[in-house]
Amino acid sequence: MLVSHELRTPLNAVTGYTELLRDGIPEPLPEKSLKYVERIMQAPSICST
DSSP, X not given: OOOXXXXXXXXXXXXXXXXXHHTTSSSOOOHHHHHHHHHHXXXXXXXXX
């Protein structure tokens, strides 16, 4: 499923913030929250296939 640029741009912003959370910025997340973050990180790759 290919996604138009109208959706990709906001997804890129979400991905950027998600990477910060995964990296522990502003503070480390609990393990349960990291599982959700990893799931969010997978979403853009699903949209580009």
